Amino acid sequence: MNKIKKLFAGATLMALGQQAAQADYKLNLMQGVTKVSHDIYDLHMLILWICVFIGVAVFGAMFYSIYYHRKSKGHQAAQFHENTTVEIIWTIIPTLILVGMAIPATKTLLELDDVQKSDMTIQITGKQWYWDYKYLNNDIHFESHLDEASEITHRTKGADPRSVPNYLLNVDKPLVIPVKTKIRFVLTSADVIHSWWVPDLGWKKDANPGFINEAWTYVDTAGVYRGQCTELCGRDHGFMPIVVIAMEQADYDAWVKKTSDQQKQKPDLSDQNREQLMAHGKSVYLKNCVGCHQIEGSGVAGLIPALTASPKVTGGIDPLIGFLQAGTSKMPAFSKLKDNELAEVITYIRNDLGNKIGDEIQPNKITPVYEDD
Amino acid sequence: MSAVVAEHDDHHADDHHDHGPAKGLLRWIITTNHKDIGTLYLLFALAMFFVGGAMAMVIRAELFEPGLQFVDPAFFNSMTTMHALVMVFGAVMPAFVGLANWQIPLMIGAKDMALPRMNNMSFWMLVAGVLLLASTLFMEGGAPNGGWTLYPPLVLQPITVGKALPFAVFSVHLLGISSIMGAINIIATIFNMRAPSMKMMDMPLFVWTWLITAFLLIAVMPVFAGAVTMLLTDKFFHTSFFNAAGGGDPVLYQHIFWFFGHPEVYIMILPTFGVASTIIPIFARKPLFGYASMVWATASIAFFSFIVWAHHMFTVGLPIAGELYFMYATMIIAVPTGVKVFNWTATMWKGAMTFETPMLFSIAFVVLFTMGGFTGLMMSIAPTDFQYHDTYFIVAHFHYTLVPASVFILMAAGYFWLPKWTGHMYNEKIGQLHFWLSAISVNILFFPQHFLGLAGMPRRIPDYAVQFADWNMISSIGGFIFGLSQLLFLYIVIDTIKGGTGEKVTDEVWEDAGKHSLEWTLPSPVPYHTWETPPTIVPTEHVLDHH
Amino acid sequence: MPVELAMCWKSNDNKKQKHFNGSDFDSYHRYCLSVRGHASGYAMNENNVSKKNTKLAWILLFVAVGMLGFGYALVPLYDVLCEWKWIERDRPDDIKKVPEVAYKVDMNREITIEFMTTLNESTPMEFRAEKKQLKVHPGEYHTVNFYAENKTDKVILARAIASFSPAVTSSYFEKTQCFCFEEQTFQPKEAKTMPMRFVINPELPEQYKTITLSYTFFDNTEKSVKK
Helix, strand or coil: CCCHHHHHHHHHHHHHHHCCCCCCCCCCCCCCCCCHHHHHHHHHHHHHHHHHHHHHHHHHHHHHHHHHECCCCCCCCCCCCCCCEEEHHHHHHHCCCHHHHHHHHHHHHHHHHCCCCCCEEEEEEEEEEEEEEEECCCEEEECCCHHHHHHHHHCCCCHHHHHCCCCCCCCCCCEEECCCCCEEEEEEECCEEEEEHHHHEEEEEEECCCCCCCECCCCCCEEEEEEEECCCCCCCCCCEEEEEEEECCCHHHHHHEEEHCCCCCCCHHHHHHHHHHHHHHHHHHHHHHHHHHEEEEEEECCCCCCCCCCHHHCCCCHHHHHHHHCCCCCCCCCCCCCCCHHHHHHHHHHHHHCCCCCCCCHHHCCCCCCCCC | CCCEEEEHHHHHHHCHHCCCCCCCCCCHHHHHHHHHHHHHHHHHHHHHHHHHHHHHHHHHCCCCCCCCCCCCCCCCCCHHHHHHHHHHHHHHHHHHHHHHHHHHHHHHHCCCCHHHHHHHHHHHHHHHHHHHHHHHHHCCCCCCCCCCCCCCCHHHHHCCCHEEEEHHHHHCCCCHHHHHHHHHHHHHHHHCCCCCCCCCHCCCCHHHHHHHHHHHHHHHHHHHHHHHHHHHHHHHHCCCCCCHHHHHCHHHHHHHHHHHHHHHHHHHHHHHHHHHHHHHHHHHHCCCCCCCHHHHHHHHHHHHHCCCHHHCHHCCCCCHHHHHHHHHHHHHCCHHHHHHHHHHHHHHHCCCCCCCCHHHHHHHHHHHHHHHHHHHHHCCCCCHHHHCCHHHHHHHHHHHHHHHHHHHCCCCHHHHHHHHHHHHHHHHHHHHHHHHHHHHHHHHHHHHHHHHHHHCECCCCCCCCCCHHHHHHHHHHHHHHHHHHHHHHHHHHHHHHHHCCCCCCCCCCCCHHHHHCCCHHHCCCCCCCCCCCCEEEEHHHHHHCCC | CCCECCCCCCCCCCCCHHHHHCCHHHHHEEEEEEHHHHHHCCCCCCCHHEEEEEEEEHHHHHHHHHHHHHHHHHHHHHHHHHCCCCCCCCCHHHECCCCCCCCCCCCCCCCCEEEEEEEEEHHHHHEEECCCCEEECCCCCCEEEEEEECCCCEEEEEEEEEECCCHHHHHHHEEEECCCCCCCCCCCCEEEEEEEEEEEECCCCCCCEEEEEEEEEEEHHHHHCCC
């Protein structure tokens, strides 16, 4: 017993001792940055306090009884066993309290449901395991992946997550939105069900394959807001965060211009040396392949083939390109990869992950050959 | 002091020993005796409690610190999935079936369950089902890892679930058939085997809650079996129930699943209510407050469980009318549930309470279950649920309603009835130690998870952002203490069966227990055959006249 | 040997009884239990009970099988509920071809139609709407072209699944021509421009000002070939 106590005390102290190091010691729901999130926070607090109040009353009575109505204190048991008046009262009062809760809840729900009269629409597509954003009123379209530092750290045993800023809550390309604008989100998925949640915006919504859902937000203050996927979507469900940057209108406009210009640029298909191909290839691999084929190319026994010593990888380059572009029933098609990205990732997987072919392919030499699987 | 002085036949205990238990191991395989089968169910459930618990320990060990330490994410997902399936279908449900097997015939004056051979079959089917499920752990691609809800398209994805899917589905079929047979047996026993003079409203509350639970089982287990069969045909026979490409809808699965799933969670809690309502009056030395309202509250909770399923799906994209309806319907459940909590409190009020281990666990149940109820109420509010849904807040919520509620009450039932069943008293000191360790550690384990959920930590993730580290570590520490404390329970069970404190228990075991329910009027330990002739329950006046 | 037993749930105000036994506990006893062993004279007819048990078991089994059927019945029931707008979910099968009828164009209202395109499981195609947004008046016919291209040199069979947001608008969105009515076959490297002709039924409730129409192409090649 003593040992257990000591262990327990020690462990608690150890855990609490870290409090200083980890400033963020949140207990309650965040208030968020939209009217809806504030309404939800108020509703949350209202119900929480009602529960606390009822809890204090009920548990108070119970513990009073436990203390005073003990046999060891010589209390004689009364023998009442029903009281219709009391029973009616404690049926009606909770019902009234519930009605009192339902009114503000209904109001907030109706407000949340009103997606009409929005100023812009953003399409959110959940994919294993990243988010894809498309702005429907301009041509901006990009993928938002977990940032490389988190990606490498969470896949490396013994790596220190505390050394990574915003570990697992950072992405390479955040979603950018203007403040003080009613933005409508339309959500769908390209594979399994995902769910898009940024707590500061006050809601989450599922992204279902083949179907669309809608939601909206109106952010008051500029800032960076982080969230995560909240519907189990496979092995890397925990590694597809969301980052939303809300900007003042002018900054947003500048961002739109910059991003559109970048998107219009043709991919750079000029030759690269081996080091460049390998370095870029690793980035492409970390974004697109690592979720299934793993950081060492080992795949997953029984589910996903290894890339290490895989005949597909180490065989001819042109059929490999075709294979990547067409996909199979198990592997998604990577037709979205540009020629330079294909060259980079193919060079990488043939010369790393335990493979050593020693060749390379340049972006302007991409000539796919399609074979049957 | 009693109103009744009745004739008691001296021979009644040994008259029917002409066919006692079979000898050796075979006894346990072929037995049709409700007490043997009850024991089998309870021991099997206890074993599965430790198997599922070991999986929980893997989960808490991985979450002890941020970063991946022990397991890879897919195996982590397998652990969360299997932990849930094993605990729900292997531990909690069988444990309550075990209690039903032991207690219902004793409490209603029946000599056995109505269909003893089917009883044996349903137990062994359960074993087969759980073994089949456990075998998936060793299969190529690992055990199912799409969550215990088995949502498509995830579980149908070849890169996510390997060979395990059909085995998991068949296992669900076996478990379903087993539960349905068990439920049929319980209903038949209660309706047909009850001592003829016992009216429905004379039945102990444990019997009532199980009767209602059995109807829930018959109503929803087939629906679940149907849903997983649709998964199977979608995967292997090109049907498109849940596949949008063929005109199906993955959300349809969620509707069907939760049509089963919501009654299912009540299947695990209603018998809990029954046991609590049995234990609290005895240790308060008072009759249960509001017997009739308890029955009605149980029945109405069961009824509502069928019409609130989509509150598990508020974020799935329901239309506003649906969200409002399911929100209101769900909120209403707080009323009958509240009535129950008030009734238990009123039962304790002005009693003459003592605090033996079963009572301690029961009081902890009332308090901690109510906390789970509060968070449940918070989540019934659809807009706030948009923030809580699929976070650690819900993990905390349902664990509060299952661990310090269902599991605590199962422990309480063990301490409460083991002396009756074995004739031996358990060691009260170790029992109390077990209680305090469990009650404290369970809160260290689950309370911080509320904070994690509110701070934004999603559920079912193997690794998390650094700001969630502290509460996760505390929660894990609580988990380890809780897990280790349960070994005390194992020790007590074994020790009590082997002789316990050596103190011979009386027939009543607990002071005046005989005034509350029939089983305490039987000898301790309970003979192998009981109520060969049903007891008679006589109106007091009648007995008085007779006297 | 006489034993004292009591089993009690119901109340009785019988003062006499209270007086008689002198204990409050028993004042609420209405039914008390007596265990009479064999002498009680009442024994259940075993044969009878066993018959009753079997009968009840069959009934309950029948109910269980019925519930299995109900589980399956939820599938068509779901479609029916969707039609009733109770669940208000648009179903792909609802989106049927309708004949072109002339509506009175409501020039006072302007609806923004947005088009969204998705490729499920990264089907190796390119797929986009030639216009992402369009402002229309209810009752006016419009044609929008969608562009799809097979990027491989294998045949692809793909089906476009439509979904609307808000879902309730799906029944006011009438299509006279669409590539989504049937499965599409794409020859190797084939690029198609596929028109979709539609009208917004002027009965569309006032509050809807923006409608998003989403098409997701699902690669059905394997499934369709196996069939």
